[in-house]
Amino acid sequence: MEQFVKTCDQCQRAGKPNDKKKAPLKLVPVIQEVFTKLNIDACGPLPITSKGNRYLITAICMSSKFPEAIPVSDISSVSVTDALLNILSRMGFSREIRCDQGTSFTSALTTEFFERFGIFVRHSSVHHPQSNPVERFHRTLKRLLRVLCLDAGSEWDKHLPSILLALRTVSHESTGYTPSELVYGKNLRTQRR
Numbered sequence: 001m002e003q004f005v006k007t008c009d010q011c012q013r014a015g016k017p018n019d020k021k022k023a024p025l026k027l028v029p030v031i032q033e034v035f036t037k038l039n040i041d042a043c044g045p046l047p048i049t050s051k052g053n054r055y056l057i058t059a060i061c062m063s064s065k066f067p068e069a070i071p072v073s074d075i076s077s078v079s080v081t082d083a084l085l086n087i088l089s090r091m092g093f094s095r096e097i098r099c100d101q102g103t104s105f106t107s108a109l110t111t112e113f114f115e116r117f118g119i120f121v122r123h124s125s126v127h128h129p130q131s132n133p134v135e136r137f138h139r140t141l142k143r144l145l146r147v148l149c150l151d152a153g154s155e156w157d158k159h160l161p162s163i164l165l166a167l168r169t170v171s172h173e174s175t176g177y178t179p180s181e182l183v184y185g186k187n188l189r190t191q192r193r
Helices: 002-007 009-014 077-091 108-116 134-152 160-168 179-184
Strands: 037-043 055-061 067-072 096-099 120-123
Touching (some): 037 077, 037 134, 055 134, 067 077, 067 134, 067 160, 077 108, 108 120, 134 160
Parallel strands (some): 096 120
Antiparallel strands (some): 037 055
């Protein structure tokens, strides 16, 4: 019966129209300065490497789409703040960070870290973690790690620098530029010439 209704022209015309109201899209203001707003997250668990790494602490600049990832053994508050300090020491301290509501990002230590460096934290919705664009970065990162680690087994952390270089030198559809062009004013050299 269900199949008949789906294929019946009259049934489709007489049925309830699919005109659900959609929420209006909001314009996101253009960010003038790179690294002022970051999306951060933890990625994993991944296969344990010989160095003991099992997770990645990831960050992506909201304006340039410049990616960063630091391998860590766990996602304790200490590991997360150490990784963030590693990332922010190269990028500078952001004004705003968006992250999920995982305990790694809401603990007293992490909260104190953000407060000490004057970073405003915006937590993404528990019911809609996809609202943090770093989730798409994770899918791409995991796919590339799988491809490169077919021969290397679980030593994914050895391939991380190459993957980050590739992601930093590929044009991003939302900006029309590579992340390295927006950060450094030029594209990074990726091959011998």
